[in-house]
Amino acid sequence: MMKAVVVAEPGSVHVADIPVPTPGPDEVLIEVGACGICGTDIHIIDGEFPPTVYPIVIGHEFGGEVTAIGADVKGIAVGDRVGVDPTLSCGACYFCQRGMGNLCERWNAVGVGHNQGGFAEYVAVPSHVVYPIPPDMSMKAAALIEPVSCVVRGFHRLQPQPGETYLIYGAGPMGLLNAQVARYHGASLVALIDLNQSRLDRARDEFGFDHVATNLTAFQEIAPRGFDNVIEATGVTKVAEMAIDAVKRRGKLLLFGVCPPGEKASYDAFKIYNEEITILGSMAVLNSYGPAIDIIASGAIDTDRMVTNTFTLDEFPEAVAFVRGGKGLKVQVAGARG
Numbered sequence: 001m002m003k004a005v006v007v008a009e010p011g012s013v014h015v016a017d018i019p020v021p022t023p024g025p026d027e028v029l030i031e032v033g034a035c036g037i038c039g040t041d042i043h044i045i046d047g048e049f050p051p052t053v054y055p056i057v058i059g060h061e062f063g064g065e066v067t068a069i070g071a072d073v074k075g076i077a078v079g080d081r082v083g084v085d086p087t088l089s090c091g092a093c094y095f096c097q098r099g100m101g102n103l104c105e106r107w108n109a110v111g112v113g114h115n116q117g118g119f120a121e122y123v124a125v126p127s128h129v130v131y132p133i134p135p136d137m138s139m140k141a142a143a144l145i146e147p148v149s150c151v152v153r154g155f156h157r158l159q160p161q162p163g164e165t166y167l168i169y170g171a172g173p174m175g176l177l178n179a180q181v182a183r184y185h186g187a188s189l190v191a192l193i194d195l196n197q198s199r200l201d202r203a204r205d206e207f208g209f210d211h212v213a214t215n216l217t218a219f220q221e222i223a224p225r226g227f228d229n230v231i232e233a234t235g236v237t238k239v240a241e242m243a244i245d246a247v248k249r250r251g252k253l254l255l256f257g258v259c260p261p262g263e264k265a266s267y268d269a270f271k272i273y274n275e276e277i278t279i280l281g282s283m284a285v286l287n288s289y290g291p292a293i294d295i296i297a298s299g300a301i302d303t304d305r306m307v308t309n310t311f312t313l314d315e316f317p318e319a320v321a322f323v324r325g326g327k328g329l330k331v332q333v334a335g336a337r338g
Contacts, residue, residue: 003313004120005333008055010047015316018057021116021124028076028127029068030084032335033139034310035118036061036147037323039235039258044112045320051107053114060086060111062118063133063142064335073127081137083145084118085129085289086110102153102286109284119316119333131289134297140310141296141303143332146285148301149292151177154256154282155185158229162186165223167246170233170257171199171212173306173329178231178256179209184300191219191227202329206305216246226251233257241265249275256282310334 001017008014023029041058043049063083069076076082088108089101096104110125111117133142151174166182168175171194182190191211192203200212211222226248232240235257244267247253259265271277295301308328311319316333323331 002121004057004116005059005313005316006055007045007058010045010054013045013317013320015313018120020122023068023070023124025070025072026127027070027124028066028073028082028130029122029124030064030082030130031067031122032059032062032064032118032120033081034063034143034332034334035059036143036307036330036332037319038147040112042320042323049112051109051113056111056114057116057120057123058111059118059120059123059333060109061143061146062123063139063145064118064123066130067122070127076127076130076132081133081135081142082130083133083142083289083293084110084123084125085131085149085285086112086117086146087129087285088113088115088126100286102284119313121313121335131293133293137293137297138303139334140307140332141301144301144303144306144330145289145292145296147174147330148177148181148296149285149289150174150282151181151256152288152292152295153284153286154178154231154254155181156286156288157280157282158252158254160185160187160229163188164228165189165191165248166229166231167191167193167216167219167223167227168231168233169193169239169243171196171203172233174256175231175233176203176207176306176329177301178233179203180207180301181295182229182231184295184298189222189227191223196326207302219246223248225249228252229254231256235259237263237265241267244268244271244277244279247275247277250277252278252280254280254282306330307332
């Protein structure tokens, strides 16, 4: 038996003893080292994520060590330290056949859809979503690969060029990851907007982003024409709407944050036409998990500062309360391999 966080139904979450999974022929069993809490996990707990099938062991941001492999697994050995891309595309639908697996018509993901996830002592996953990590990469860093891979997907959509400028709405965990990846891509200017002054202070004092403010007018002097790339990382529809005001002519607005379904944003159609503005969406992970490993291994992401709090599996309810309270940055649950 093992400990795992089970969401039996919306609003019912508890740490339970359940059987250790047995890997199938093309699966590997991983002893979890660390697993990060994502906003999606909170939505699943609250019944606000329609793809989820209950009951489910949640958790999709994790790394660990391989402890068993199925009979058909190639290229992975017991003892390997790995990260896991949680996306489980069907490979056969219209979009999968055209290389758009993140838009799969039968979309599923480890710890999110109907496959058991990483808030557990062990998890079994298909071998094709398992990635080796560098020997010196900590489990704390390995559990950051998935959120960084979401950011990398957004940058694949932006197609950034060296020397471009960036404005990021939101200085929380995902905003700061976007800011660090922008710096990695050779940005000449990275600015952040947030209403939470403590988050702005952290972005400036701990992560070295000097240009932080609570409103756009504060950047009039340093970016009088606007920014080449504006990234909405709050998931607030009104922010997604107003963010277009910061976009330079022929610039891009990336809607990275997850806004509530059904809410409408209103844009000046003439402005988009007249200034050749591009509005982009970015959904989860696509061919970006491997590059995320490389970016973290390069030192571009300050993983020690990004992970501010670590809990045990037994402390999961306290960890969720901590996240709901808007405290810290990335909050993780450590396993035996952590």
